[in-house]
Amino acid sequence: MDNDNFEKQMRSLEYFHSLRLLPGAWTVVRLDGRGFSRFTESRYQKPFDLKFHELMVQTAKALLEELQGIYAYTESDEISVLFNPDWDLFDRSLEKIVSISASIATATFTHAAQTIVNFDSRVWLAANKSQVVDYFRWRQADATRCALNGWCYWTLRKAGKSVTEATATLENQSVAFKNELLFQNGINFNDLPTWQRRGVGLYWEEYDKEGYNPIENKTVVAKRRRIKVDDELPMKEAYGEFMRRLINTGKVVQNPGNLDD
Template sequence: MKFEEIEAVMRKNESLSEQYILPENYIIVRLDGKGFTKLTKEKLTLEKPFDARFGKVMTDTVKHLFNTGFKVIYGYTQSDEISLLIDKNDQTFSRKVRKINSVLAGEASAFFSLQFQELCVFDCRTIAIPNREMLLDYFCWRQEDAHRNSLSAYCYWTLRNNGFTENQATGKTEKMTQAEKNELLFQYGINYNTLPAWQKRGVGIYNKEVVKPGFNPVTNETVDCVRKELFVEKELGMRGEYRLFLKEILKCKN
């Protein structure tokens, strides 16, 4: 078979297996650290349950992903997870799912690895979201997941730091309600409500308009310039408050 004939067959096979995000759908991309439990236990020296440097690198990774060619509206990170909201009109890579997944997973993995000088890998999935209410539901869901995991992590490491083994700490907390977990922490002198918000609720990143002084060389005058800058919100509200915060960000994209 000639080269041209082989190529035609292969290209056809590729196109038949393609998946696309349909028009008028928002794109959400969620990235997760692959094997990060082993990475954080064996290769990185981190504070438990939350490490400030690790949190900063996760935030910086999100900021990096804002500059990879996609129209990212909002980024959210908690633990070793990143969620990106991409504009419904974005046509990058013709909205091919495999390209979105491979490019963003590669960018995140490469950037994160460079920060720690260790091989770190993210996997990636792309989700089509048809309307704004579902968008709000998605991010509120991920924040609630952050809150639950944070509370559990604090309980686990509090017990470990007070003489419990891995199995004992896991067994003691796995069937506790959230109220019981808060009470456990309080018994060890920890008020969960006063802990840093980024540890409990995650971090939001979005473009914000700021006014900065500029210079007009034609009129030789100082003028105010409106520019967009990435803003990191470490004090996210919860539930209804968080929903209103997201609505304001989406409103700016009309």
């Protein structure tokens, strides 16, 4: 067999190598920390740790920047990055997108934390803007649910309950029950930091950068872009409106104008 035919035969066995994202689809890449429950238990405070939060934000920022996304959202140990329908990095190769995004997240977090971790990655596709808004409202609802459960669970554990006892106490209980449990222990869930209850958004913003023009011998101002980390996201319908503005303009604006899907 000649070398060319041998090459073709071997490459034909590469699974999903030729699979591309659907043209014109909105794309979200979601990453999760692998085994982070065990990883964080002995290293970070529970239920939330500011240092871990900062590491996740730093990782989300690296993904947004390197993959050329328009928005990133992080809660707990997961990150979602949104891309426009015309995004064509890696020729929209699914194999490259999931492998490289996972490697960026893993390398960024590992380097910053000085501890080896792993992230996995998957792709979610949307046919229209409404589905994109629904996706991020879904992830924020998950953040709120997990935050409430986490605070309740660790409040019980710190009060002396075992894993089994704490889990059994919370099983099938209502939101009202959990809020009351926290209140009886001196914690008002609504007063906790917003980033814990709603997650964190990252997006591009324009700013004026002052410089000097030596030819004209004068100060000049140029428009530049940077990533804004938003720890005070709105929630529910207001968050949906926030996302509609963002995906229609590529940035957060005060007067969104026409927000047709």
